[in-house]
Amino acid sequence: MSEPQSPANARAGDELIEETPFTATAAANAPSAQAAGGRSFLPKSTLLRHLLILVLSAVGAVILLEVTDPFTNSQLASLTYYAIAAGGLTVLTGMNGQISLGHGALMAVGAYTTALFLGVDGEPLPLPVIFLVAVAISTIVGALVGVAAARLHGPYLAGATLALAVGLPGLALYFRDTLGGEQGLRVRAPEPPASFTNFIDLVSGNPASGTKWLAYVGVICLLITFFLLANLVRSRIGRTWRAVRDQEVAAELAGIDLGAWRVLAFVVSAACAGLAGAVLALVVRLAAPSGFTLVLSLALLTAIVIGGLGSLLGALLGSALLVFLPPFVTNLGGDFGLDQTKAAQLAPFVYGVVLIVAMIFAPAGIVGTIRLRWMTARAKRAVAGRAAHGG
Amino acid sequence: MTDAHGSTSLSIGADAGAGARTAPGTALLEVEGLTSAYGPVRALDGVTLSAEAGRITAVLGANGAGKTTLLRTISGLVRPVAGRVTLGGEDITRAPVEAMVGKGMAHVPEGRGVIAELTVDENLRVGSLFRGKVEKSEFDRVYDTFPRIAERRDNPAHTLSGGERQMLVIGRALLAQPRILLLDEPSLGLAPRIVAQIFGLLRKLVDSEGLSVLLVEQNARSALSVADVGVVLNLGRVVVTDQARTLMADEGLRHAYLGF
Amino acid sequence: MQQFVNVTLSGLIQGSIFAAFALALVLIWRSTRIVNFAQGSMAAATSFIALALIHSGQSYWLALVVALAAGFVLGAVVERVIVRPVEGGPELNAVIVTLGLFVAIQALIAIIAGSEFQSFPAPFGLRGFTFGSTTIALTPNSVFVLIAVLITMVLLVALFRFTRVGLAMRASAFGQEVARLLGVRVGRMLTLGWALAAVVGSLSGLLIAGGGLVYPAYMDSLIVFGFVAAILGGLDSPIGAIVGGLLLGLALSYVSGYVPRGSGLVNLAALVILMVVLLVRPGGLFASSTARRA
Numbered sequence: 001m002s003e004p005q006s007p008a009n010a011r012a013g014d015e016l017i018e019e020t021p022f023t024a025t026a027a028a029n030a031p032s033a034q035a036a037g038g039r040s041f042l043p044k045s046t047l048l049r050h051l052l053i054l055v056l057s058a059v060g061a062v063i064l065l066e067v068t069d070p071f072t073n074s075q076l077a078s079l080t081y082y083a084i085a086a087g088g089l090t091v092l093t094g095m096n097g098q099i100s101l102g103h104g105a106l107m108a109v110g111a112y113t114t115a116l117f118l119g120v121d122g123e124p125l126p127l128p129v130i131f132l133v134a135v136a137i138s139t140i141v142g143a144l145v146g147v148a149a150a151r152l153h154g155p156y157l158a159g160a161t162l163a164l165a166v167g168l169p170g171l172a173l174y175f176r177d178t179l180g181g182e183q184g185l186r187v188r189a190p191e192p193p194a195s196f197t198n199f200i201d202l203v204s205g206n207p208a209s210g211t212k213w214l215a216y217v218g219v220i221c222l223l224i225t226f227f228l229l230a231n232l233v234r235s236r237i238g239r240t241w242r243a244v245r246d247q248e249v250a251a252e253l254a255g256i257d258l259g260a261w262r263v264l265a266f267v268v269s270a271a272c273a274g275l276a277g278a279v280l281a282l283v284v285r286l287a288a289p290s291g292f293t294l295v296l297s298l299a300l301l302t303a304i305v306i307g308g309l310g311s312l313l314g315a316l317l318g319s320a321l322l323v324f325l326p327p328f329v330t331n332l333g334g335d336f337g338l339d340q341t342k343a344a345q346l347a348p349f350v351y352g353v354v355l356i357v358a359m360i361f362a363p364a365g366i367v368g369t370i371r372l373r374w375m376t377a378r379a380k381r382a383v384a385g386r387a388a389h390g391g
Numbered sequence: 392m393t394d395a396h397g398s399t400s401l402s403i404g405a406d407a408g409a410g411a412r413t414a415p416g417t418a419l420l421e422v423e424g425l426t427s428a429y430g431p432v433r434a435l436d437g438v439t440l441s442a443e444a445g446r447i448t449a450v451l452g453a454n455g456a457g458k459t460t461l462l463r464t465i466s467g468l469v470r471p472v473a474g475r476v477t478l479g480g481e482d483i484t485r486a487p488v489e490a491m492v493g494k495g496m497a498h499v500p501e502g503r504g505v506i507a508e509l510t511v512d513e514n515l516r517v518g519s520l521f522r523g524k525v526e527k528s529e530f531d532r533v534y535d536t537f538p539r540i541a542e543r544r545d546n547p548a549h550t551l552s553g554g555e556r557q558m559l560v561i562g563r564a565l566l567a568q569p570r571i572l573l574l575d576e577p578s579l580g581l582a583p584r585i586v587a588q589i590f591g592l593l594r595k596l597v598d599s600e601g602l603s604v605l606l607v608e609q610n611a612r613s614a615l616s617v618a619d620v621g622v623v624l625n626l627g628r629v630v631v632t633d634q635a636r637t638l639m640a641d642e643g644l645r646h647a648y649l650g651f
Numbered sequence: 652m653q654q655f656v657n658v659t660l661s662g663l664i665q666g667s668i669f670a671a672f673a674l675a676l677v678l679i680w681r682s683t684r685i686v687n688f689a690q691g692s693m694a695a696a697t698s699f700i701a702l703a704l705i706h707s708g709q710s711y712w713l714a715l716v717v718a719l720a721a722g723f724v725l726g727a728v729v730e731r732v733i734v735r736p737v738e739g740g741p742e743l744n745a746v747i748v749t750l751g752l753f754v755a756i757q758a759l760i761a762i763i764a765g766s767e768f769q770s771f772p773a774p775f776g777l778r779g780f781t782f783g784s785t786t787i788a789l790t791p792n793s794v795f796v797l798i799a800v801l802i803t804m805v806l807l808v809a810l811f812r813f814t815r816v817g818l819a820m821r822a823s824a825f826g827q828e829v830a831r832l833l834g835v836r837v838g839r840m841l842t843l844g845w846a847l848a849a850v851v852g853s854l855s856g857l858l859i860a861g862g863g864l865v866y867p868a869y870m871d872s873l874i875v876f877g878f879v880a881a882i883l884g885g886l887d888s889p890i891g892a893i894v895g896g897l898l899l900g901l902a903l904s905y906v907s908g909y910v911p912r913g914s915g916l917v918n919l920a921a922l923v924i925l926m927v928v929l930l931v932r933p934g935g936l937f938a939s940s941t942a943r944r945a
Contacts, residue, residue, distance in 0.1 A: 099746055148926050151933065154742035155686035158750070159878040160925055162688065166875045167922035173915040294871060298754045305747060338762065345761040345867075352755025359748045360736045466832060492834035499832075506826035509818075517822040520815060521834030567833070 046234045054227045061219045065212065066204040073215045074283070075323050080218030081107075081279040082319035084225045086303040087312055088272025093301075094310025095233055096265035097245035098153070102145060102161035103273045104297035105168035108287070109141050110134040110277025112172070115185035115287040127190055127217070134278040135271050142270020143263065150262035165297050169289035184288020187281045189214060218279045225272055226312055232268065233312070241265055295348050302351040305358050325350060419444040419603050420465070420496075420571050425474035427457075427464045434460040436627040437474070442571060442605040442620075447597055449618035449635065451611040451649055457627040458607040459501050462573050465605075466491050466498040479570065492521055495570035499577070503556045507549035511540050511559060514548050518563035525566070533562040536592075554585035561589070565596075571603040578610045586610070590617040611649035615639050623648050657788035658908035659901065664793040666900020667800040668855045672877035673884065673892035674804070675852040680886050682824035682844040683730075683738055685745045686878065689752035691870030693729065693849055694856030696756055697722045698865055699764050701857060702771055711774045718857060719850050726849025730842045738841070753874075760867040773862030796858045803851060804893065810847075820844055872918060876903070879925045885935025895936070899924065 065073055085107055092098050113134040118124050125133075145164060149157055172179040179185065192213035200208040232238055243251040244261045252258055281287045303322050307314025326347035333343030420442040427435040435457045442448040452458050463469040465476050467488040476484045478494055486494065506514055515533060519525040534541035537558040543551065551559060557577055564572055574593075578586040594617050596602045608614035615621055621638040623630045625648055631638070638644060645651055672690070679687045687693075701718035705711060733752060737745045775791035811817040822830040823840035831837050855877075856870055880899045884891020902924060907914040928936065 093743075097743065099743055101750070148930055152929060155680075155746055156882070156929065156933075158688065158746045159686060159875075159882065160922075160929060163875045163879065163918075163922040163925050166871055167918040170915050170917070170919045174912060174919075294868075295754060298750060301747065301750065333762075341766055342762050345758040345766070347758075348754050349758035349762065352751040352753070352758060355751025356733055356748050356755065359744045359751070360733070363741075363744055468828065468832075488831045489834055489836050492832065497832075500828065504826070504829040504832070506822055506829055508825040509821060513818060513821075516818055517830065517835065518833050520819055520822075563833070 047231060050227060050230050050234075053230075054223060057226075058219075058223055061223070062203060065215055065219070066200075066206055070209060070211050074211050077211070077215040077218045077279075077283045079319055079323045080215070080222040081276040081283060082300070082303060082322045083222055083316050084218075084279065085273050085276035085300050086307070086315035086319045087222075087226055087229050088269035088276070089300050090304050090307075090310060090312060090315040091229060091233065091241070091272075092265050092269035093304060094308075095238060095241045095245065096262060098149060098262060098265060099158050099301075100149070100161045100266075100269070101158060101294065101297045101301070102164035102168075103269070103300055104292045104294065105165050106138050106142055106145075106270050106273035107277035107280060107296070108168060108172075108289075108292035109138040110274035111281035111287040111291070112179060112185065112277075113137050113274075114278040114281040115187045116178075118188050118190070118281075119185060124188075124190070131221070131275060131278050135274045138274025138277065139267055139271045142273070143267050146263040146266025146270065149266055150259040161297075162294070165294045169292060172289045180288070182289065184286055184291070187285045187287060189282050189285055214283050218283060221275055221279055225275060226316075229268075229272070230312055237264070295351075298355075299348070299351055302355055306354055416446070417444055418442070419479060420605060421475075421477045422461075422465065423475045423477075425461070425464055425476065426472045427460050427469050428472050433472075434627055435464060435471070435474075438624070438627070438629055440622050440629060440632060442603060444570075444603050445597060445601050446619040447593065447604045447606060447617060448620045448622065449606045449608055449611075449614040450622045450624055451608055451614060452624035453648070453650065454609070455626070456624040458609075458624055459575055460627075461624070462498060462500075462575050462605070462607055466496060466573060489521075492567050492569070495568075496573065497564035497567045497569035497571070498573040499560045499564050499575060501575040501579070503553075503560050505548040505551065505556045505559055508547065510545050510547055511551070512544040514559055515563050515566060519566045522567070529566060533566060537562050553580050554582070554589070557581065557585070557589055561592070565602075569602070571605060574604060574606045576607060576609060578608060578613055583613075586613050590614075593617060611645070612651050653785060653787075654908065658904050660788045660793075661908075662901035662904025663897060664789075664796055664900070665904060666880075666897035667797055668859050668896075669873070669876045669880045669900050670893040670896025671800045671803060671851055671858070672855040672873055673880035673896045674807070674889055675848040675855070676877050676881045677884070677886060677889055677892040678807075678844055678848040678851070680881070682820070682841055683734070683745075684742070685734065685738070685749065686886075687845075687848070688746070688749040688874060689729070689756060690849070690852045690877070691856075691874035692753045692756035692760070693722065693725050694852045694873075695865070695867060695870045696725065696760055697849075697853040698771065698856045698860050698869075699760055699867075702769060702865065703764070705772060711772060715774075715857060719853055722849040722853030723846045726852075727842050727846040729849070730845035734845070735838075735841075757867045764867070766867055768864040768866045771860040771863060771865045777862045792862055796861070799854065799858060803854060807847075807851070807889070816840075816843070875918065875921055879921050879928075882925060883928055883936050885937055888935065888937065891935055891937050898936075 065076060068076070085103055089100065089103055092100055111134075114130055117130045117133060124130065145161070149160065152160055172184065173181055189210060192208055192210060196213055196216065197208040200206055200212065206212070233241075240251070240256060240261055243254075244256060244258050248258065277287075280291070284291065299322050303318030304315050305318070306321060307316070307318035326344070329346040329350055330340075330343045333346045334340070338346075418441040422438055422440050425435050425438045426433065438457070438461060440448070440450070450458050450461060460469060464471050467483075467486060471484065474484070475482060478496060481494065483491065483494060483496075491498065506517065509517065512530075515530055519529070534544065540551070540555055540559050540562065543555070548556065548559065561572075561574075561577075577589055581589070590613060593602075593604055593606075597604060606614060606618060611621075615635045615638055618635040620632065621635045622632045623638070623644065630648060631644060633641075638649075672694075675690055676686060679685060679690075697718040700721050701714035704714040704717055729752065733748060734745070737748050773792040775795045777790050777792055779786040779788050779790050781787075809817075811821060819830070819835045820840045820843060822833070822835055823837040824844065827837050830840075855873065859873060860869065876899060877896075880895035881892050883895030883898060884893070886892075899921065903917050903920055906920040907917050910916060913920075
């Protein structure tokens with residue numbers, strides 16, 4: 001290696017260039033701590049800042065849910081479970097560079113657990129407890145998968161998790177008596193508690209329907225998940241994940257156990273998928289194999305890719321697309337004379353096209369591309385400034 | 392690799408076409424103001440040099456001087472930001488990499504460039520693919536020149552030693568009947584004895600067959616001992632161009648740029 | 652004993668199709684270091700083209716030829732237009748692109764042809780040969796499957812071993828830059844490699860469809876089985892892919908033949924086999940000491 005052999009090598013030496021990603025890679029868009037710290041109107045402390053955002057988001061969510069109609073409420077409820085799962089996947093793929101097509105299957109674990117615990121004879125356990133159990137079980141499954149996945153990368157990991165996505169629903173068919181086979185398990189959604197009815201009455205006076213209750217449950221889960229994830233990615237753990245992703249060799253030389261950190265990322269994202277599955281079971285009121293096909297996993301991948309891998313806000317935006325795009329394109333297809341079942345396939349078609357186009361033209365996603373533009377412009381100004389000073 | 396094996400019998404200029412010879416001493420490959428950049432980092436900064444027909448031109452310089460980038464830009468693997476490359480008067484600056492060998496330029500990249508998964512024989516055959524049907528006698532001549540690789544013609548190339556690999560890639564380049572041979576660090580990782588053998592062979596090919604060579608080397612002492620002309624590169628710019636023996640004699644220059 | 656023979660036979664027949672599909676994956680992996688997850692969808696698309704022709708009254712054989720030709724064109728277009736921009740880039744980008752193609756093609760099939768299950772004809776009989784009073788699980792159609800796979804393999808070996816194009820393709824796969832410097836049009840060779848792989852993939856799609864049901868996602872299992880077979884063989888080795896395919900076919904056949912209600916566990920069994928191989932021998936069953944980071 002006598003000379004700069006590749007652009008990457010040439011860049012590494014130049015501190016200016018290092019913060020200027022000219023080549024956008026799929027997994028190169030994790031937020032940097034400095035970038036976020038620069039906003040002066042928010043508290044300096046990360047935790048305080050996140051708490052403030054949490055409170056503002058909660059208020060915003062209440063307003064949003066109370067000014068929209070019941071149908072939109074149920075759409076927003078769907079948004080929450082997609083976003084919870086996509087948030088977890090962001091940690092895995094965006095921060096840690098691992099891909100998973102198995103998160104649909106992990107959601108199924110959470111959903112079936114919830115369905116089973118809500119379906120017991122007599123009084124079921126309180127909802128938060130059931131959710132915790134669902135998270136715990138999918139975390140265990142995720143840990144098992146993660147231990148295997150930690151040694152894999154790229155296409156190997158994609159193939160292995162693909163096998164998981166295709167294979168795991170088979171269990172529901174095999175244990176037909178417990179898991180309901182092809183038909184799946186109906187989910188008895190619990191009634192909204194009195195405190196919730198009082199709260200809604202106080203806030204807006206709207207009827208506190210079951211749909212609204214489930215939307216609130218989803219929003220609460222989403223806010224808690226994102227609050228925890230946001231703090232996690234800004235912590236030492238998050239920095240280590242990014243080091244494992246970007247500087248594998250250097251991280252290993254620095255004594256970081258790559259495998260353990262990859263397993264941890266998988267476990268965290270599996271926990272999110274489990275919670276997402278639990279919320280999904282409630283909102284959809286059904287846990288069936290047809291709800292957890294490969295297309296679900298690919299939809300989640302689309303959400304995080306379009307939002308820009310590594311950005312929680314991006315994951316949220318991407319999830320919104322998963323909720324609001326299908327009815328839109330299905331109607332569009334209907335207008336062009338497609339029947340209902342065919343028009344319903346337009347959404348996955350768009351997911352696929354989006355994945356391809358995004359990877360070819362904007363591998364950093366929406367949020368990432370904007371951030372990239374901004375950073376490139378800043379770097380250009382810096383170069384121009386340097387040149388002006390005769391450097 | 393000795394005369395007994397008849398390296399003089401390797402007649403690379405036998406056919407016309409790409410192998411057409413230019414009169415010795417006239418400029419064959421000309422590089423003018425060549426500039427290449429990786430992002431904003433300039434690896435080559437206005438390099439001008441010419442390689443004459445029937446001569447060995449050695450480009451020397453330390454790590455990072457831009458030597459490899461120079462060869463890669465000439466053969467089109469790196470696209471220049473500015474400048475011009477002509478071969479026998481034809482502008483080849485923007486020609487595709489795949490077309491270069493047809494125009495008479497054979498580039499042996501750094502690290503030898505054997506295709507490890509193919510056998511020795513297949514490696515040679517790949518080198519002549521672009522010419523269409525090639526007489527078996529031409530392969531035999533390469534094997535006669537390099538008996539050590541002839542013994543291993545059906546072995547995968549990854550079983551070869553460093554010196555054997557260098558022989559293989561030079562033999563393969565010669566099968567393309569080039570007007571000019573671009574060699575990137577042929578001495579890298581080879582024992583001095585093998586380096587001397589290979590440089591000796593190059594000299595012989597140039598003197599008896601009229602081949603032209605543009606050689607890039609960090610091992611300046613060995614390179615200057617075989618070259619006709621030396622070009623010293625530093626941080627992407629040409630520092631000095633002169634007869635090889637003049638450069639050898641310039642102690643200050645040697646200390647400053649060539650490290651011996 | 653008779654059950655064992657039958658289970659083994661059907662395992663080998665299934666396995667030969669897995670082998671062909673795995674071989675297609677390996678061809679692409681060797682040349683571009685990309686696992687083509689869209690290969691199943693691409694094959695399904697060509698099967699539906701064949702089915703449309705058969706429904707319009709054409710013969711099976713014409714439909715087969717047209718479907719394989721369509722596979723060739725599809726493979727070439729996919730490489731040239733969609734995959735080329737991400738070749739040599741971060742591996743995650745290429746993975747995501749082929750996954751996108753996977754779901755897009757599958758949805759497109761459903762939009763054009765509908766999602767219903769449709770029966771796909773077999774060119775030969777589906778009743779097993781009988782010896783005396785026993786009928787074995789070898790049918791005229793499965794003999795056709797075996798012969799078709801065998802011919803494909805022989806043709807591929809001949810192409811790569813004995814032709815100039817084959818040599819250029821191998822050179823492009825193993826040493827892109829060197830091949831370009833030697834005047835090989837590497838881009839064309841990669842396109843050709845994808846096109847040929849798509850033909851082989853399409854063939855396995857047609858073979859597995861014969862006498863069964865097709866729907867847009869009918870190749871989902873096969874992409875998993877093909878991947879597992881390719882991994883068993885080490886992903887880099889065509890011979891390994893073939894052996895891996897046969898072994899996997901046998902293993903899955905034994906699972907579905909001997910485990911009670913085992914047919915529902917076949918996908919899961921493939922997952923278990925894959926995990927064990929990846930953890931114990933990441934380089935495949937036949938890897939030498941040179942352990943690769945999987």
